[in-house]
Amino acid sequence: MISGRCAACKYLRRRCPSDCIFSPYFPPNDHQRFACVHRIYGASNVGKMLQQIPSHDLRAKAADTLYFEAKYRIQDPVYGCVGMITQLHQQIHSAESELAKIRAQIAFLNSNDHAQESQVQNIETKLHPDSNILILPEQINAAGLWSTYVPTSASSTQTSWF
Amino acid sequence: MGGNSPCASCKLLRRRCAKDCVFAPYFPPDDPHKFAIVHKVFGASNVSKMLQELPVQQRADAVSSLVYEANARVRDPVYGCVGAISYLQNQVSQLQMQLAVAQAEILCIQMQQGPVMPTQQIDEDNHDKSYFLHDNGLIPKFINFDSSSSTVIPDSFKRESIFRHDMVS
Numbered sequence: 185m186i187s188g189r190c191a192a193c194k195y196l197r198r199r200c201p202s203d204c205i206f207s208p209y210f211p212p213n214d215h216q217r218f219a220c221v222h223r224i225y226g227a228s229n230v231g232k233m234l235q236q237i238p239s240h241d242l243r244a245k246a247a248d249t250l251y252f253e254a255k256y257r258i259q260d261p262v263y264g265c266v267g268m269i270t271q272l273h274q275q276i277h278s279a280e281s282e283l284a285k286i287r288a289q290i291a292f293l294n295s296n297d298h299a300q301e302s303q304v305q306n307i308e309t310k311l312h313p314d315s316n317i318l319i320l321p322e323q324i325n326a327a328g329l330w331s332t333y334v335p336t337s338a339s340s341t342q343t344s345w346f
Numbered sequence: 347m348g349g350n351s352p353c354a355s356c357k358l359l360r361r362r363c364a365k366d367c368v369f370a371p372y373f374p375p376d377d378p379h380k381f382a383i384v385h386k387v388f389g390a391s392n393v394s395k396m397l398q399e400l401p402v403q404q405r406a407d408a409v410s411s412l413v414y415e416a417n418a419r420v421r422d423p424v425y426g427c428v429g430a431i432s433y434l435q436n437q438v439s440q441l442q443m444q445l446a447v448a449q450a451e452i453l454c455i456q457m458q459q460g461p462v463m464p465t466q467q468i469d470e471d472n473h474d475k476s477y478f479l480h481d482n483g484l485i486p487k488f489i490n491f492d493s494s495s496s497t498v499i500p501d502s503f504k505r506e507s508i509f510r511h512d513m514v515s
Contacts, residue, residue: 226389249428249429257415264411264415276434283441289452
């Protein structure tokens with residue numbers, strides 16, 4: 185039990201009753217806390233808001249959040265803590281865009297990787313039964329990467345690639 | 347405004363609406379709820395003081411943000427706007443983790459594939475961008491606020507244009 189007046193009753197220069205609605209949440213060692221809240225909301229409104237909350241724990245949280253909002257309203261009289269909400273929305277939007285971009289890059293890199301792997305797997309060479317001529321499959325022609333066939337005889341040195 | 351019909355504030359306060367009424371431009375008579383909710387949370391006297399301390403061009407935004415906060419407080423008497431801030435900060439943290447995972451994945455892919463074409467590289471300019479202002483202390487983390495217990499995050503907190511005109515330059 186806090187002896188003496190709470191910060192609210194000290195500020196308001198009144199007697200602090202034993203059932204003071206403010207005293208559990210505005211201790212006398214923190215004058216600024218009540219001063220902030222009183223400046224923005226007014227003692228009467230704060231008292232009414234706390235009275236409407238049924239439990240002590242929730243009242244304590246309410247007092248904390250009222251103090252937080254009052255403090256930010258004093259620091260930023262135009263936007264208060266709503267400025268913070270807007271900034272967070274912007275951060276979320278930027279991060280989501282960046283994430284989408286990176287995921288698209290991952291998908292692109294993965295698809296490129298798979299395409300190259302499948303082209304490597306499709307390059308199967310076979311020898312013409314009557315000679316040592318290599319015959320390359322048509323898929324490679326279609327891709328335009330290799331010549332139609334590549335003679336493998338020792339005398340042949342030319343290949344044409346495109 | 348005060349010429350014909352009193353503004354919403356003067357109607358509620360049952361007083362004559364002067365020509366230079368500070369509330370009149372922002373609390374038209376056709377929207378009584380707007381002033382009622384601001385009066386309930388902040389009090390007419392406090393709102394009047396706050397508006398008078400601001401240049402005229404900033405008052406509209408101030409009223410919008412006060413209405414937003416008042417609505418949040420009425421919807422959630424315990425957490426008010428802080429519930430929304432906590433929820434959004436959690437979203438930011440989750441996105442941060444997802445970004446880190448995605449960036450690690452892209453680095454792995456690039457290492458596996460060897461040297462890459464310049465067009466495939468990650469945009470290096472974005473590497474150092476800090477998306478999360480709490481890293482530099484501007485937005486304190488409210489991870490201690492158990493917003494899950496009583497807060498139902500309304501859609502209006504999830505993404506909306508709170509202000510009709512740009513407020514952040």
